[in-house]
Structure formats: C-alpha cells, structure tokens
Amino acid sequence: MEGDSALGCFVGDTMVALASGKSRSFADLAADWEKGITHFGYATNKAGRVVVAPLVEPRLTKRNAPLVRVTLDNGESVRCTPDHLFRLRDGSYRRADQLTAGDSLMPLYRSVSSKAAGDKLDGYERVWMNDREEWVYTHYLADGYNLRHGLDSTENGSVRHHVKSAMMSRQRQPEFGERHSEHMKLRMTDPTTGHLAKIRAGRRNHVETVPRADRVAPQNNVRKLAALKRVSAFLELSDEELGAAYDAERMRTARTGLRFGRLIAHFDGDYSRLRDAARMANHAVVSVEPLDETADVYDLTVDGYHNFALEAGVFVHNSARMARVSEYQALLPLRGKILNVQKASLADTLRNVEIASIVQVLGAGSGRTFDLSTMRYGRVILMADADVDGSHIRTLLITLFARYMRPVIEDGRLFAAMPPLHKITTKGRNPETHFTFTQREMEQKVAQLEKAGKQIVTPVPRFKGLGEMDAEELWDTTMNPATRSVRRITLDDAEAAEAALELLMGEKVEPRRAWLVESSARVDQSAIDI
Known part of the structure; x- marks a missing residue:
C-alpha cells in the first residue's frame, strides 16, 4: 500500500516538462529528489489555466507493471500503466486503456518569444493559456507562484520573478536569483545605462519598420x-x-x-x-495499444492541482493517495473485480491475488481463524464507482467479507462509500460547488440555484467513476469523515448480496431466466447504462 500508487504510473524514461524550459525523466527526477533537489513543472487548474507548481516526491511505485502505449497526433507516444488518468480537453479524466482515437487531451503548448516576430522580449519561453486563449510568459507564472506562497512581495518592484524563481530547479539557495534580481532592477532604473530607453526605441523602430x-x-x-x-x-x-x-x-x-x-x-x-x-488542432489520441512488456514505473505528486505536464505536451493525473490522511487512512487499490467466492473453493479463494492482498493487509486471518481483535484498522470502507460495474464489485466484496471475515460485518465495521453522481458548479467570482447523488436531486438543486439567481455551468458533469475526481473532490465526497457519505453494511446486506450473486451468477439458469422475464417491465430504458 505505502509506495504503491492508487492510480497509474509511467516508465522511468518518460520525460516531464519543466518550467525551466527543459525536461527531465521520472528516474532522474526521483534521483534528484533523494539529493534534496525540487524541480518545478506545469499543472492546470480546474478551468484549464496553466500554472507553475513543484513536482513533489517523484518515486518508484510499482515493479514489473503491465503497460500500454498511448500515441498522440503530434508524433509523441507515452508508455504507462493501463489505469493512468489523462486529462481531457474538457477538464475530466480518462484511463489510458479507455482512451479512443480522436479523444482530445488537455494540451501544453509552449513557444519562445522573438522580437523579430513582434514580441516584447526575445528568447523567453511562453505558455498557452487554455482558458484565456493567449500566450503568457513562464516567468510571469513563476512570479504568481512566489506571490501566492509568500516567497515574494509586490513591494519588491516589477521584476520580481527573478527572486527565488520557481522556474529553476531549487536547492533552497536563492542567492543567485536575488543577485540577478538586483542586477536587473539597476539596469532598468539607472539612466546612465540607457537600458529602458533602448527597449522603448527598439519597440518604436519595430512598429515603424515592420x-x-x-x-x-x-x-x-x-x-x-x-x-x-x-x-x-x-x-x-x-x-x-x-x-x-x-x-x-x-x-x-x-x-x-x-x-x-x-x-x-x-x-x-x-x-x-x-x-x-x-482535427489536427488539439493534442488528440491516435491509438492505444497494450504492450507485451512490463517495467518498473514511477509517479509524483502536485499538491493542490494533482496533475502535471509531460514533455509529450499533455497533462496527466497524479496519484489519488493524496486524498487521504496517511496518519490514520490507507488505500488498497484493486485491479477490477475479485473472484466470486460464492462459487469458488477456499483454496481457489486464497490463491486469488486480490483477495490474498485484502487478507494480508487486514492482518486478522480468514475463515475460522479470523480474529477481529488483531485487525489493523478500525473500519473498512469499500470504494467503488457509482455505476453497474461498481455495484458488481461492491457485491463481490460484501460476499467475501460475509463468507470469510464475517465478524467485521457483525461488529458494524464494514462500510460502503456513496460517491456522488453529479457536480454542480455556479459561475461568477464566488463559485459554489454542490454534489448530488441522484438525477432527481440534481434537477432540484439546479432549479433551486437558478431560482436564487445563480448561473449554472452546463452541461452538469456526471461522474463515471472515482478516478474522474481530483484529490480535493475525492477527499470531500469519499474520504473526509466530516463530509463523506458512507453506508454501514449489515448482515441483511450480506445475505442480499449472496442471494443476488446466486441468482445472477449461479449455476441454475431457470431462476435467472424467470427473474429477467418478471423484471423486464420495471426497466427504465432511458436509464440503462450502456
């Protein structure tokens, strides 16, 4: 669990875009981190605006992980685990193995300014703001980072970005930045250098001659x-x-x-x-192909934004584990659906890798040897997507606990997280965010907000899975004890889960056919999740 990313990761030679204008591989970033060197890269906020942010704790997360190759229309390709999340152009996230040809990804466009082309500065990196549709100099982004984090003040003049610049790799030695800042201020204000006059004259000449x-x-x-x-x-x-x-x-x-x-x-x-x-304007997906090879993979963290830019020119998610408090919470990621213990023998059950991981992590044994007093955690919360597949996974897990760790249910220590279906956001300077759990609740909340004079960001997004949430959303809706919605699993729930599995996945076909015929009239065809 510790050291294993809850989401996906990249191979060690994957290059990460740095705010210094360079790039560095995950393996090199991890080695630098061990030496005390922090690099700064790019992230996007909820609107898609690009910001500068530190790349925290680059680390090896998994060994011999399965891989896919994502090929982009700019000729770049990325090798990563199938479950890594890529940020789409609309701000949502999608797993690598669920991307399809033509999917538009959140792009990172960079260019170098040129006075010959009419820019004010020559040779400075710029970044395209996806939300405002304009170029912004990277050192302005660095200046914004310094001001937001109290590393600088507006009292230091208009050339602040050279002080403790977030553009460069940092070893907590700002002396060079401070000296350079003072040098630039002197050049701009000293009339004997004529520096400011030369800049103005050059601009005038450009306007007159070009x-x-x-x-x-x-x-x-x-x-x-x-x-x-x-x-x-x-x-x-x-x-x-x-x-x-x-x-x-x-x-x-x-x-x-x-x-x-x-x-x-x-x-x-x-x-x-x-x-x-x-069709060629965006960074679009050309293909996704599973690879036969495996590799050690890496991840990193970007606090506050939880995404970062690859040198390939796209933004990807970082690990979801930042949505927890490590002092008293732990995440055990599962790869899909576990074995159906309703039909499996005890030997087959314990040989299943995912089930063996659950038993080992809880540390209380299984079956007749299960000892609740030795369980390492006070409660277990099942986190699954709010769709049909998520319900199936939750049912399989409840059946597992009912069969082999029943005291957890009897003692009221098994819960199911209730993730929201919709996220409603209002427009304006002070936007509000509301989460709803049903279609009817969403429609009522939208009507209530509109009646109060609020403008709603449309269309209202529907979460297809927990992986589409950023870390703050996951914390607020699913992990934070003060705000999350969870449901205690009872023995009645366990019996219902076992009955459902026996009916829908058991060996007897006739009861299943009869149930389907009897239930067909109750199906709302418009609500079918296809």
Missing part, C-alpha cells in the same frame, strides 16, 4: 489555433450548420475570438481544408 500585417500575424495565428479548437467540437455538423454553431459557441465562451467568416477565409472558403485543420 508592416502591420507581419506584426499581427503571430497573434492571428494564435487566434486561428483557438478557433480551430472551437470548431473541432462541431465537426459532425454539415457545412451549412457549422458556421452558426461555431459563432454561437464563440459568443458564449470567447466573444473576442475569430468570427467564422474570417476563419473560413483563411482556407479560401474550403470547408474540407478547415475540417482537416481542426
């Missing part, structure tokens, strides 16, 4: 790229419908974005060329 079309071309290219991303959501529409749908979305989310008439003009009115360009 045609306006050439000066604004880089900005137009950025606007066109943003427009192509917007178009990609409507590629299934006809040519006649595409323009209206695009402009409606532009007015809703980016009123100053490129109008459709100007966008299609870039392609000489050729809708086919426009569609081809839009």
Whole structure:
C-alpha cells in the first residue's frame, strides 16, 4: 500500500516538462529528489489555466507493471500503466486503456518569444493559456507562484520573478536569483545605462519598420489555433450548420475570438481544408495499444492541482493517495473485480491475488481463524464507482467479507462509500460547488440555484467513476469523515448480496431466466447504462 500508487504510473524514461524550459525523466527526477533537489513543472487548474507548481516526491511505485502505449497526433507516444488518468480537453479524466482515437487531451503548448516576430522580449519561453486563449510568459507564472506562497512581495518592484524563481530547479539557495534580481532592477532604473530607453526605441523602430500585417500575424495565428479548437467540437455538423454553431459557441465562451467568416477565409472558403485543420488542432489520441512488456514505473505528486505536464505536451493525473490522511487512512487499490467466492473453493479463494492482498493487509486471518481483535484498522470502507460495474464489485466484496471475515460485518465495521453522481458548479467570482447523488436531486438543486439567481455551468458533469475526481473532490465526497457519505453494511446486506450473486451468477439458469422475464417491465430504458 505505502509506495504503491492508487492510480497509474509511467516508465522511468518518460520525460516531464519543466518550467525551466527543459525536461527531465521520472528516474532522474526521483534521483534528484533523494539529493534534496525540487524541480518545478506545469499543472492546470480546474478551468484549464496553466500554472507553475513543484513536482513533489517523484518515486518508484510499482515493479514489473503491465503497460500500454498511448500515441498522440503530434508524433509523441507515452508508455504507462493501463489505469493512468489523462486529462481531457474538457477538464475530466480518462484511463489510458479507455482512451479512443480522436479523444482530445488537455494540451501544453509552449513557444519562445522573438522580437523579430513582434514580441516584447526575445528568447523567453511562453505558455498557452487554455482558458484565456493567449500566450503568457513562464516567468510571469513563476512570479504568481512566489506571490501566492509568500516567497515574494509586490513591494519588491516589477521584476520580481527573478527572486527565488520557481522556474529553476531549487536547492533552497536563492542567492543567485536575488543577485540577478538586483542586477536587473539597476539596469532598468539607472539612466546612465540607457537600458529602458533602448527597449522603448527598439519597440518604436519595430512598429515603424515592420508592416502591420507581419506584426499581427503571430497573434492571428494564435487566434486561428483557438478557433480551430472551437470548431473541432462541431465537426459532425454539415457545412451549412457549422458556421452558426461555431459563432454561437464563440459568443458564449470567447466573444473576442475569430468570427467564422474570417476563419473560413483563411482556407479560401474550403470547408474540407478547415475540417482537416481542426482535427489536427488539439493534442488528440491516435491509438492505444497494450504492450507485451512490463517495467518498473514511477509517479509524483502536485499538491493542490494533482496533475502535471509531460514533455509529450499533455497533462496527466497524479496519484489519488493524496486524498487521504496517511496518519490514520490507507488505500488498497484493486485491479477490477475479485473472484466470486460464492462459487469458488477456499483454496481457489486464497490463491486469488486480490483477495490474498485484502487478507494480508487486514492482518486478522480468514475463515475460522479470523480474529477481529488483531485487525489493523478500525473500519473498512469499500470504494467503488457509482455505476453497474461498481455495484458488481461492491457485491463481490460484501460476499467475501460475509463468507470469510464475517465478524467485521457483525461488529458494524464494514462500510460502503456513496460517491456522488453529479457536480454542480455556479459561475461568477464566488463559485459554489454542490454534489448530488441522484438525477432527481440534481434537477432540484439546479432549479433551486437558478431560482436564487445563480448561473449554472452546463452541461452538469456526471461522474463515471472515482478516478474522474481530483484529490480535493475525492477527499470531500469519499474520504473526509466530516463530509463523506458512507453506508454501514449489515448482515441483511450480506445475505442480499449472496442471494443476488446466486441468482445472477449461479449455476441454475431457470431462476435467472424467470427473474429477467418478471423484471423486464420495471426497466427504465432511458436509464440503462450502456
């Protein structure tokens, strides 16, 4: 459990994008961490805005783990465990082995500024802000990190990013940054150097000598790229419908974005060329293939954001274990469904790897030798997705405890987490977040908020699994004793689980067929999870 990521991980030679403009492999990051060196990378907030954040505790998490290869449309490929979560362009997360060709991933776009292209600075790295659709210098992001964490103050002037810069790898030796900051301030304010005058003169000369079309071309290219991303959501529409749908979305989310008439003009009115360009605008998945090989894999943590950027240009999730308090909580990740103990012998049950792990971790034995007084934990909480597969997994686990660790249920120490189905977020400067557990509850909460004058972020997302939550959401809804919703499992529940397994998965076919026929009239076809 400790040292084993609750989610997925990457092979050691996977490169991570650093805010210094360089990249470093997971294996090298882990070695640097052991030496006391902290590197800074990129993360995205809930809106998709890129920020600078420290990469905490890069570490080896699993040995000889199974792998898949995710290939992107920019020619890059990534090898990781099948369960690692990639962040999609809409902000949600999806397992690597559930990605499909064409899925649009949250991208990291970087470029280097050039005065020749009309930029104010020359040779500085910039990052594309996915939410604001504009370039921002990386050192501004570093400045923001320093201010948020009390490492600097606005009283230090306008060249603050050079002090204790979050852009560089840090060994808690800020002397160089401080000296460089003072040097830059002197150069900017000393009239004898003429530094500020030279900058202003250079800008004036650029405006006077470079045609306006050439000066604004880089900005137009950025606007066109943003427009192509917007178009990609409507590629299934006809040519006649595409323009209206695009402009409606532009007015809703980016009123100053490129109008459709100007966008299609870039392609000489050729809708086919426009569609081809839009398909290539995002970092999209080309393929996912399982690999025969295994490898040691690594993970790291990004506090607060819980995602980070790979050098391949996409953002991925870090471990879910940060959603727990390690002093009194432990996570035991399971790989899918355990063995159905209703039909298996005791020998087969104990040979099952997942069941053996549960018995070993609890430390109280099994069957007749089970001793509740020696169990290492005060309670056991079953965490499964709020869908059909999650219900099946929960039923199998309840049956396991009823058969081989029954005193845990009899003593009231087995619980099932009740994760929410929906997350409702309001717009505005002080957004509110509400979690709901049924479709009806979600509709009532939306109506209540709208009646109170609140604007709702639509569509309201529906969680397909616990893995789609970030660490804060997982903590608030499932792990935090003060706010979570859990249900105590009773012996009645255990008997119902055993009966359900016997009916639905037992050897007798006739009772199952009769139940299906009798129950068919009660099925709400619109609610079927396909």
